[in-house]
Amino acid sequence: MTEAEIDFEVDPEDLPEISDQPDVPIGGPSLVVDDLHINYRVFGGKKVGAQYGKKSWFTRLVSQSREHVGAVQTVSAIRGVSFVARHGESIGIVGTNGSGKSTLLRAVAGLIPPTKGTVHVSGEPSLLGVNAVLMRELTGERNIMIGGLALGLTPQQVRDRFDEIVDFAGIGDAVYLPMKTYSSGMSARLRFAISSFATPDILMIDEALATGDATFRQKSKARMEVVRSEAGTIFLVSHSLATVKAICTRVLWLHEGNLVMDGPSEVVADAYGRFARSKRLEAKAQRAQRRRRG
Amino acid sequence: MVGEIPDDPTVPPPPLAGSIGQQRVRELVDENGLTELGRRPSFKKYVTELWEHRSFITVLAQSKAYAKNQNSYLGQVWSVLTPTLNALVYAIIFGIVLETSRGLENVIAFIVVGTFMFRFFERSISGGAKSVQSNAHLMRSLRFPRAVLPASTVMAELTTAIPAFVVMCVVSWASGLLPAYPSVSVTWYWLLLPFAILLMWMFNTGCAFIVARVVAITPDIQNIIPVLLRFGMYGSGVIFSISHYAGDGLFGTLLQYQPVAVYLYLARASLLQEPSIPHDPVMWAFGAGWAVLFFVIGFVVFWRGEERYGRD
Numbered sequence: 063m064t065e066a067e068i069d070f071e072v073d074p075e076d077l078p079e080i081s082d083q084p085d086v087p088i089g090g091p092s093l094v095v096d097d098l099h100i101n102y103r104v105f106g107g108k109k110v111g112a113q114y115g116k117k118s119w120f121t122r123l124v125s126q127s128r129e130h131v132g133a134v135q136t137v138s139a140i141r142g143v144s145f146v147a148r149h150g151e152s153i154g155i156v157g158t159n160g161s162g163k164s165t166l167l168r169a170v171a172g173l174i175p176p177t178k179g180t181v182h183v184s185g186e187p188s189l190l191g192v193n194a195v196l197m198r199e200l201t202g203e204r205n206i207m208i209g210g211l212a213l214g215l216t217p218q219q220v221r222d223r224f225d226e227i228v229d230f231a232g233i234g235d236a237v238y239l240p241m242k243t244y245s246s247g248m249s250a251r252l253r254f255a256i257s258s259f260a261t262p263d264i265l266m267i268d269e270a271l272a273t274g275d276a277t278f279r280q281k282s283k284a285r286m287e288v289v290r291s292e293a294g295t296i297f298l299v300s301h302s303l304a305t306v307k308a309i310c311t312r313v314l315w316l317h318e319g320n321l322v323m324d325g326p327s328e329v330v331a332d333a334y335g336r337f338a339r340s341k342r343l344e345a346k347a348q349r350a351q352r353r354r355r356g
Numbered sequence: 357m358v359g360e361i362p363d364d365p366t367v368p369p370p371p372l373a374g375s376i377g378q379q380r381v382r383e384l385v386d387e388n389g390l391t392e393l394g395r396r397p398s399f400k401k402y403v404t405e406l407w408e409h410r411s412f413i414t415v416l417a418q419s420k421a422y423a424k425n426q427n428s429y430l431g432q433v434w435s436v437l438t439p440t441l442n443a444l445v446y447a448i449i450f451g452i453v454l455e456t457s458r459g460l461e462n463v464i465a466f467i468v469v470g471t472f473m474f475r476f477f478e479r480s481i482s483g484g485a486k487s488v489q490s491n492a493h494l495m496r497s498l499r500f501p502r503a504v505l506p507a508s509t510v511m512a513e514l515t516t517a518i519p520a521f522v523v524m525c526v527v528s529w530a531s532g533l534l535p536a537y538p539s540v541s542v543t544w545y546w547l548l549l550p551f552a553i554l555l556m557w558m559f560n561t562g563c564a565f566i567v568a569r570v571v572a573i574t575p576d577i578q579n580i581i582p583v584l585l586r587f588g589m590y591g592s593g594v595i596f597s598i599s600h601y602a603g604d605g606l607f608g609t610l611l612q613y614q615p616v617a618v619y620l621y622l623a624r625a626s627l628l629q630e631p632s633i634p635h636d637p638v639m640w641a642f643g644a645g646w647a648v649l650f651f652v653i654g655f656v657v658f659w660r661g662e663e664r665y666g667r668d
Contacts (some may be wrong), residue, residue: 086398090388091384091387091390092385092388092389092390093390094376094381094384094390096375096376096377096381097374097375097376100667101667102667103667105575142371142374142375143375144372144374144375144376146376146384168496169393169394170393171393171499172394172499173495173496173497173498173499173666174394174496174665174666174667175394175395175663175665175666175667176394177667179375180381180392181392181394182381182385182390182391182392183385183390183391183393184388184390184391184394186499187393187499196493196494196497197419197420197423197494199423199426199427200419200422204415204419207415208412208415208416208419209498211409211411211412211415212409212412212494212499212500213498214408214409214500216411217411217415227487240426264473288586305461311482314369315368315369317368317369317371320371320372320373321371321372322359322368322369322370322371322372322633323358323359323360323361323369323372324358324359324372325358325359326555329361330359333361333362333369336365337362337365337366337368339365340365340366341366344366
């Protein structure tokens with residue numbers, strides 16, 4: 063299966079019942095993002111252009127050495143995104159791979175400083191991602207302590223809630239093993255549990271629901287509803303459109319670092335779904351064509 | 357609802373360009389009491405935040421030091437075993453094979469104290485230099501003042517070094533049992549050693565702050581640091597006495613009062629009864645001065661780059 067064939071839908075029976083979104087009144091702004099740009103500085107690669115062709119040996123030498131010396135380039139991951147999020151909203155972010163979803167989430171969580179533009183928030187945002195590795199070589203127990211302290215708790219508070227966290231993550235005695243031995247589902251669950259230490263004003267979830275079994279999905283959905291009913295804002299990045307539709311009230315569609323659509327989840331998710339499907343068909347057609355030719 | 361539903365499903369809608377406008381943003385911010393992210397906090401706020409994260413620093417440091425020795429059968433025994441083996445090498449090479457006195461009475465103790473103290477400095481600097489980059493995953497998942505990273509790296513080195521310092525004391529004392537060497541006796545002055553280590557720790561943390569920022573912005577510098585450290589090693593009298601080789605001229609004096617040489621002097625003066633290393637309050641004053649100076653300057657330097665870490 064190639065990348066283009068990745069399914070953007072999940073099995074419907076795998077999802078919590080759709081349309082059980084709690085009626086949370088939408089409050090005032092909790093997040094204002096204005097003209098946000100994020101540029102990454104990337105070392106170790108540089109596009110130099112076609113090297114073979116009718117070029118003199120000198121030009122070739124210069125261009126080839128440029129590839130090995132000073133191979134730094136700037137990649138614009140986010141190119142001018144503006145939006146306002148309100149208390150009680152849950153917002154899905156959709157887009158193809160590399161469209162800047164995770165970068166946007168990290169910037170909004172205050173983890174990547176903006177190159178240009180501003181992010182204003184109320185309270186302390188908290189990001190939860192399955193990619194966000196804590197310390198692999200340390201035990202789950204140690205990681206719970208580190209995560210809790212980084213979230214601003216005291217060691218005593220972490221110890222008091224330790225059992226609760228382990229229960230929520232459902233990993234049992236594995237908590238005393240190094241995290242490098244965990245399955246991806248186990249470590250995703252533990253990270254989710256750690257983030258539930260705090261009841262943040264803004265909770266951000268990066269693909270967390272994709273890992274974990276049905277029971278865990280139910281748990282995490284309940285957890286998100288608690289945040290939302292306490293008038294927090296939720297951001298969710300997911301490739302599963304069904305998940306986004308079931309959980310979110312509003313969807314942002316990112317494409318190549320730009321915000322291209324922003325509106326009610328049904329409308330935007332459907333428009334994006336059509337786009338993703340047509341891309342998939344296109345890729346399939348191209349493959350079929352290649353096979354015919356070859 | 358913003359943005360149009362595209363007619364052609366293969367083409368995404370055009371970008372929704374444009375900013376909200378600074379005026380409107382300011383209104384929204386003022387009305388709702390929002391705070392800005394990704395800006396460097398004021399110095400006072402940064403210090404408070406760092407203080408609130410003090411247990412994060414210690415737990416991170418202890419966990420790192422602990423994880424280092426965890427992947428072996430003997431586990432934490434290596435924290436004592438590694439320095440013991442190292443000390444043994446110095447004792448054999450310099451004390452038994454080379455048998456040079458270099459104007460000193462107990463060369464083995466002199467070299468063991470020198471190398472162990474210098475190793476603490478060396479590892480703090482090279483660890484501190486990498487601290488921002490090697491913790492990129494932590495920075496991308498959790499928000500905390502980034503000064504936590506160099507500070508906890510140096511503290512992890514201190515945690516690793518403490519068993520080594522105990523070994524250092526034992527070996528220094530034991531070297532006196534060898535027939536050719538004068539005995540090293542345990543005196544009340546040994547109680548001064550922790551203070552020398554404490555001052556060096558403070559100095560190392562300050563240096564780590566500086567190199568952490570420089571390397572985070574210009575990664576190339578990381579390749580130069582080992583060279584500078586090698587210079588530092590020969591310029592600090594780790595395996596020979598500076599006054600014996602460099603003399604008492606301007607150059608020799610400069611070398612003697614530079615920070616690393618001062619900390620080596622303080623540790624040796626506390627542990628050994630070397631006639632050429634008398635107890636000297638001036639050296640203690642220098643030690644304290646360097647520690648405070650580098651710590652404060654390093655912290656300010658690191659703080660001023662706060663909004664730039666984590667964008668690679």
